[in-house]
Amino acid sequence: MLLVPGLVAAGAAVQLAPHTWLGPDGEPLPFQSDAELLEFLRQAEIVSAEELTSGVTRPFRVLLRHGDVEAYGVFRYVDERATRAKYASRRGELFFRDSAGFECAAYELSQLVNVRHVPPVVERTYDRKQGTLQVWVERVMTETERLAAGRSDPAVQRWNRQLNVMNVFDVLIGNIDRNRGNILIDEYWRVWFIDHTRAFRGSSRIDSQALVSIERGFWEGLQALAAADVRERLGAYLTERELRGLLQRAEGMVAHYRKLIRERGEAQVVYTY
Ligand SMILES: Nc1ncnc2c1ncn2[C@@H]1O[C@H](COP(=O)(O)OP(=O)(O)OP(=O)(O)O)[C@@H](O)[C@H]1O
Ligand SMILES: [Mg+2]
Numbered sequence: 171m172l173l174v175p176g177l178v179a180a181g182a183a184v185q186l187a188p189h190t191w192l193g194p195d196g197e198p199l200p201f202q203s204d205a206e207l208l209e210f211l212r213q214a215e216i217v218s219a220e221e222l223t224s225g226v227t228r229p230f231r232v233l234l235r236h237g238d239v240e241a242y243g244v245f246r247y248v249d250e251r252a253t254r255a256k257y258a259s260r261r262g263e264l265f266f267r268d269s270a271g272f273e274c275a276a277y278e279l280s281q282l283v284n285v286r287h288v289p290p291v292v293e294r295t296y297d298r299k300q301g302t303l304q305v306w307v308e309r310v311m312t313e314t315e316r317l318a319a320g321r322s323d324p325a326v327q328r329w330n331r332q333l334n335v336m337n338v339f340d341v342l343i344g345n346i347d348r349n350r351g352n353i354l355i356d357e358y359w360r361v362w363f364i365d366h367t368r369a370f371r372g373s374s375r376i377d378s379q380a381l382v383s384i385e386r387g388f389w390e391g392l393q394a395l396a397a398a399d400v401r402e403r404l405g406a407y408l409t410e411r412e413l414r415g416l417l418q419r420a421e422g423m424v425a426h427y428r429k430l431i432r433e434r435g436e437a438q439v440v441y442t443y
Contacts, residue, residue, distance in 0.1 A: 186328065186443055187358045189286075192308040193241050200239060204281075204290050210236055211243065211292045211303050219245065219296070231306065232296070242308070245294065246270040247301030248367050266346075268367050271407035273302040276343055276366035278403040279416075283391030285339050287332070287363045293406075307362050313353035323359040331443060332361040335388060337380040339363065342392070342419055344371035372411040374418035378426050386442045389427065395420050 191199040191207060201207045214234035221228050222244070229246040250268040273291045280288040291304035311319065323329035340348050347368035354362040384392070397417050404413065430439045 186286075186332075186360055189356075189358075189360060191241070191305060193239070194233070194308075196308065199241055207290050207305060208292055210234070210239065210241070211290065211294070211305060214239075214241070214243075216245070216296050216303075230296070232303070234303075242306035244304045244306055245296050245299075245301055246273060246304070246367060247296075247299040249300075266368070266371060267409075267412075269370075269407070270301045270367055272366045272369050273304060275404045275407040276363075276369055277304075278407075279343060279400070280339070280363075282395060282399060282403065283339075283342070284387035285335060285391070287335065287339070287361060288366075289362055289364065304364070307354055307356060307364075309357045310354040310362065313350035313355065316355055317350070323355075325359065328359060328443075329361075331385060331441065334383060335385050336361060336363055338384055338388065338423075340369075341376050341380050342416070342423060343369040344373060344415060344419060345369035346371065370408055370412045370416060372409075372415040374415050374422065376419050376422045376426070381423060381426055381430075383439050383441060384427055386440050389440050392420060392427075393424055 191201060193199050199207070199210075201210065211234070214236040217233045217235045217240075219230040219232045222231050229244050229248075232243050232245050234241050234243050248268050248270050251266075271293070274293055277288045277291045280286070289305050289307055291302050294301060294303040296303070311321075316322070336348070336353070339345075343366060345366060345368065347365065348363075352363070352365040354364055356362065400417060400420075401413060404416070408416070427439060
């Protein structure tokens with residue numbers, strides 16, 4: 171967990187630039203909305219694929235084509251159940267899943283709670299493997315690469331707040347795998363959250379240490395999060411146990427933040443990007 175002090179301190183907030191999706195040639199893709207991009211991901215032909223060798227579960231980087239539009243994507247297909255014996259470090263859980271379907275669940279949930287940091291992703295089958303296809307974010311560095319290069323966002327508050335959104339989102343989705351390769355940073359210092367195949371633990375436990383403040387849109391989304399919508403949009407990807415864990419964490423987080431707001435005042439807890 172990354173601790174970020176001074177999140178709600180005074181000072182002009184630096185807006186996140188609106189994002190434009192780029193093709194392999196660096197030119198903007200012709201999509202007017204995420205919905206259009208999702209449709210492209212569903213329909214595009216997978217022209218070629220290469221294994222992303224860095225990973226344990228070897229997702230593919232794929233070239234997509236539909237009409238005269240080309241874009242890169244990432245195809246993930248992991249679907250594993252593990253026992254505690256095999257993964258002793260995953261404390262307290264008898265089993266967990268490592269599932270490509272969680273990518274879709276994380277994206278759908280991000281949309282419900284106004285978190286605009288998860289690249290669009292759909293369900294796809296490729297090479298007889300059932301999995302998910304996500305748009306490739308061009309011109310990024312991973313957090314590992316950022317640290318190695320010794321670079322940092324000149325707008326410190328923008329950076330801290332995005333990491334706060336990430337940490338709070340990880341509590342909500344029960345993510346245990348936010349390593350530095352799963353954080354992408356684009357050329358405008360927007361942070362992208364990727365690789366959620368080890369999220370959605372069944373546990374209702376929340377680490378409230380990470381929950382010192384919250385971005386306003388996220389807070390509004392979290393309070394308005396309805397069980398029926400979660401079941402409708404995420405039901406295809408999660409088991410009943412995973413769904414219940416998620417809904418209980420959401421409830422716990424709302425109670426936690428309401429208490430913080432009562433104690434400290436809203437201005438100390440809720441901030442706007
Ligand atoms: N949507 C994306 N856009 C740009 N780069 C991506 C995207 N998805 C993955 N990558 C790149 O590929 C790398 C590996 O992908 P990913 O983290 O999904 O798989 P993994 O690391 O194999 O999974 P695990 O963390 O389970 O080992 C990432 O660290 C990142 O550099
Ligand atoms: Mg990864």
